[in-house]
Structures are given as C-alpha cells and as structure tokens.
Amino acid sequence: MSGLHIRERPSPNHDSRGDVIAGTPRIDMLVLHYTGMQSGAAALDRLCDPEAKVSSHYLVEEDGTIWRLVPEERRAWHAGISYWLGETGLNLASIGIEIVNPGHEWGYRPFPEPQMAAVEALGRDIIARRRVPAHRIVGHSDIAPTRKTDPGELFDWPRLARAGIGLWPAPAATLARRRGRGVGIVERAAALSDLARIGYQVEPGNEAPALIAFQRRYRPERWDGRIDGETAGRLVEVREAVDLSLAAAEAAKRDRFRGYQRRVN
Numbered sequence: 001m002s003g004l005h006i007r008e009r010p011s012p013n014h015d016s017r018g019d020v021i022a023g024t025p026r027i028d029m030l031v032l033h034y035t036g037m038q039s040g041a042a043a044l045d046r047l048c049d050p051e052a053k054v055s056s057h058y059l060v061e062e063d064g065t066i067w068r069l070v071p072e073e074r075r076a077w078h079a080g081i082s083y084w085l086g087e088t089g090l091n092l093a094s095i096g097i098e099i100v101n102p103g104h105e106w107g108y109r110p111f112p113e114p115q116m117a118a119v120e121a122l123g124r125d126i127i128a129r130r131r132v133p134a135h136r137i138v139g140h141s142d143i144a145p146t147r148k149t150d151p152g153e154l155f156d157w158p159r160l161a162r163a164g165i166g167l168w169p170a171p172a173a174t175l176a177r178r179r180g181r182g183v184g185i186v187e188r189a190a191a192l193s194d195l196a197r198i199g200y201q202v203e204p205g206n207e208a209p210a211l212i213a214f215q216r217r218y219r220p221e222r223w224d225g226r227i228d229g230e231t232a233g234r235l236v237e238v239r240e241a242v243d244l245s246l247a248a249a250e251a252a253k254r255d256r257f258r259g260y261q262r263r264v265n
C-alpha cells in the first residue's frame, strides 16, 4: 500500500466473498460508517469480538491511526441488510471503513482533521486499486436508511469529493432560496424518481427515511424528510452527477475489455 501506515488488529469476524466464475470476486464499493460507541478502544474490541459478529476492513481513530481488521479479499460484516442501485447484501462487493465517533447516541461531534486526512488517504488508495466508481462510495445510512444514521450530517463529504472520493456536486448558488418552499405533484414524482436513480431504496408510502439519508449527505442544513424546493433541486444536481459517473464507469469497463481483447488476440 502506497506509503500508508496501517496497524494490524485482526478480527475473526469475516468469511469468503465466494467464487465468481470469472475469477476474483468484484470489489467495487466503499461504505463509510461511524462507530457510534463511547471510545475507539471500545469499538475496536467490539469489532474483534467473535460474539458480536460485526467487523469492518478498517477503522480510523480520531488521531488518524488506521487499523486493518479484515483483509480486503475477505467479506467483513459491516453493512447488514442493505440496498444500493438495485443490489442487496452489499458486504459482498464492498470495503467497509469504520470512523471513530460517538455518534448520535453518545454525543455526535465533528470529525477531527487528522482523522479526515487519514480517511482521505485510505479512501484514495482503495478506490485507485479497486477502481471504485464515484457513485458506489456511500455512507451506511445511504444503503440502510430505515436502520442507520451514520456517518451523519457532520461528515465532510464535500472535502472527500474534492479529493476524488465520492460525488458531491456543489449546490447552485440560488438553490438555498427554495428551502422550505412546496413542490407540486409532478415535481414530487420526479424527485422520488431521482432519489431511486441515485441508488436509494424508495419504499412507496414510506419515502422519508431515504429522503433523510439523502439530505444528511447532500443538504445537511436541514434533514426533515420533506421534498421542498431545495431538496428537489439538489436531487436533480446529484442525479446528474450520478448519470455522468455511471457513463464514465461504463466507458472505462469497455476500454478495459478492449485492452483485454488486444492482449488475448
């Protein structure tokens, strides 16, 4: 690994990613969490406790120390019941990073600079090696919105996006003026369609959890689960960024396939 200093703290909580016919299993998703426990030490203990049956590939402490708990080739148990872009059981395809923070239950607080710098360095390393597309870098609450709130509205997604990790298009300058303003039935339907297109599981009649997860990440000033004018506009911005990322990932896949064909022909 490229100059990253990683300490080892092996967890027994992992299993096989299974055999994919084409060779090695596809690992092309990154899931970010907060630990939601009172200390980093307590979180490490729990993630390594065979009774707890939970784990992640990495844990990043508030001082920036990075621990490896599970080898990337193995399936860690961090996502649970999960959904993104039509896919479920996301432990199989993902790498999980636990970021130490007490979370909403124990005194949620900003993520300190050394910790964010370490998350950034680790994230860049993983997505370069694994070719993780930007639209497949998610928070736990994105993929399990009815159960989870991590890493939460204080997490600095814009900073990571500036470093090439995940999507966070800058909001149009005029967008905030639409906050709290109502939307019509057509705009509401379009907003829910955008939400699903971005990747969220949208349950008809129970759209609020996915909307709140979206807002925590992309409009953290207010996460009330309502589709106001600002949320609808923000959904369009993010959905357009996802469309570009999907197209770029497709093109890259085609290029790799052509390169492969050249080598075998």
Ligand SMILES: [Zn+2]
Binding pocket: 032, 033, 034, 078, 140, 148, 150
């Ligand atoms: Zn989590």
